[in-house]
């Protein structure tokens with residue numbers, strides 16, 4: 341009898357896990373209204389984003405500097421470069437800034453090149469997106485969960501368009517399209533460095 345109960349409970353847990361994954365997948369592909377359903381109860385507990393770090397020079401962007409800060413020249417992100425300059429950072433690792441879900445990882449071509457986009461589910465039910473562009477290589481699988489600090493790709497030149505650097509954005513509006521990279525209108529975008537500094541550790545109240 342006890343084995344039957346265990347088997348039944350296992351089945352219930354398995355089904356509910358599957359259901360949660362499906363809900364999130366659906367949520368990511370639909371509009372904002374459905375996205376709000378992806379709250380922290382539908383996210384695997386160990387993938388809630390409770391800590392953030394910079395996307396290069398783990399930990400704390402060691403050996404890197406922000407060459408073009410958010411809003412400078414209407415820039416919608418930060419540009420991370422190695423202090424050693426030029427293309428010396430070509431092929432250096434790019435890391436997931438927090439636990440999250442890989443929403444997209446593909447070559448968008450043009451001035452963007454390889455781009456990785458990750459959704460981060462915060463303990464307060466907010467969701468933010470981090471975007472890593474011009475990558476030389478991508479080593480992530482779309483639609484999968486990822487842990488903070490995991491290597492997701494390498495720093496690149498967007499197929500020779502620039503000196504190697506990481507163009508890095510954080511968005512509070514996760515429904516925005518890929519975007520222009522530069523704009524006077526910063527609606528939906530956050531200052532990435534400020535955000536990371538203010539979210540080093542977040543209390544998970546559960």
Ligand SMILES: [Zn+2]
Pocket residue numbers: 408415417418419506507508521
């Ligand atoms: Zn940039």
